[in-house]
Amino acid sequence: xxxxxxxxxxxxxxxxxxxxxxxxxxxxxxxxxxxxxxxxxxxxxxxxxxxxxxxxxxxxxxxxxxxxxxxxxxxxxxxxxxxxxxxxxxxxxxxxxxxxxxxxxxxxxxxxxxxxxxxxx
DNA sequence: ACCGTGACTGGCA
DNA sequence: ATGCCAGCCACGG
Numbered sequence: 001x002x003x004x005x006x007x008x009x010x011x012x013x014x015x016x017x018x019x020x021x022x023x024x025x026x027x028x029x030x031x032x033x034x035x036x037x038x039x040x041x042x043x044x045x046x047x048x049x050x051x052x053x054x055x056x057x058x059x060x061x062x063x064x065x066x067x068x069x070x071x072x073x074x075x076x077x078x079x080x081x082x083x084x085x086x087x088x089x090x091x092x093x094x095x096x097x098x099x100x101x102x103x104x105x106x107x108x109x110x111x112x113x114x115x116x117x118x119x120x121x
Numbered sequence: 122a123c124c125g126t127g128a129c130t131g132g133c134a
Numbered sequence: 135a136t137g138c139c140a141g142c143c144a145c146g147g
Contacts, residue, residue: 021144040129044142052142053129060128077129084128 021047025059026066028120032074035101036118037110039078046120060084073097080113 028043040053040060049055056075063070064087073094077083082105085094095105104111
């Protein structure tokens with residue numbers, strides 16, 4: 001049978017450890033100050049898994065369905081590029097959100113990345 | 122259980 | 135500068 005419309009209730013099927021990792025990622029992203037951005041690697045490093053920035057991206061993949069909301073648009077790659085734009089409702093939404101927070105984006109890359117970079121600590 | 126994939130990153134050719 | 139490769143680890147088929 002086809003999967004029912006929306007996943008009714010699935011949250012106890014994951015291990016606590018996994019949830020902790022995702023939760024920590026979300027928690028850090030939610031701490032990003034308004035008008036600031038960070039990178040997947042910075043978050044991974046903060047969590048102690050510097051070489052696992054991919055897991056941060058994986059967590060972001062599920063960020064849209066968690067509560068409270070996670071400002072995933074403030075997470076860019078190491079170059080300040082909006083690599084995750086295609087995972088938003090609209091490919092331009094990520095850029096619009098950043099511009100709305102005072103940033104300037106040129107060719108999918110944020111301007112003055114170093115000056116608006118925020119590192120968790 | 123194995124394999125491919127991914128919103129990444131650093132290193133080396 | 136550009137591009138490929140390996141390491142990371144969770145998930146779906």
